[in-house]
Amino acid sequence: MVGGLSSRNKNRPAYPIVERITIIPIGLVEGPVVDFLSHRLPEVFGKKVEKGSRIQKPHFAYNEKRRQYLVDAILLKLAQIRDSVRGRVLGVTEVDLYRQDGRSVFGHANRERKVAVVSTKRLQDEYYGLTGNLEKLEERVLKEAIHHLGDTYGLKGCANPLCAMFDTSQLLDLDIKKPVLCSGCKRAIP
Ligand SMILES: [Zn+2]
DSSP, X not given: OOXXXXXXXXXXXXXXXXXEEXXXXXXXXXXXXXXXXXXXXXXXXXXXXXXXXXXXXXXXXXXXXXXXXXXXXXXXXXXXXXXXXXXXXXXXXXXXXXXXXXXXXXXXXXTTTTEEEEESGGGSGGGGTSOOOHHHXXXXXXXXXXXXXXXXXXXXXXXXXXXXXXXXXXXXXXXXXXXXXXXHHHHTOO
């Protein structure tokens, strides 16, 4: 029994429930990228955003043949972390991700478990032998983070090519859309 609760409060939580997004840095992902997300995501989703403790490189998800990490396994790890926090969990990592179906991806979500993860790996121009910059990388990571977090809130692919929920698999399309939700998608966030 929790002491000090009057009978009229007994069916209510002892503290207000604050829906929030917890960002978990994974592996060696750069601090500035994580900071950028924690500054920009609150306005997009209207939620409090917190940074959680960094976890080590997900060796358990590594596929030696592909030299990539299975994103579904990483999402299950994040789901364990989510058990101790309220709201959504977003992992951010530098490791290269692939899905169970074999596709290499920028990020992915587990809608049922309300967790998402994004990787900086294929969002960097350096990956393609080009000269990149941090600002461009941060914008791309933010768009991917919005897209996959949106998935955990039940949002579907959007028809508006400027909305972050528009489905993109190419950097060219990703660079066209904006790091925001269109008004329709924003209204659908619970
Ligand atoms: Zn939209």
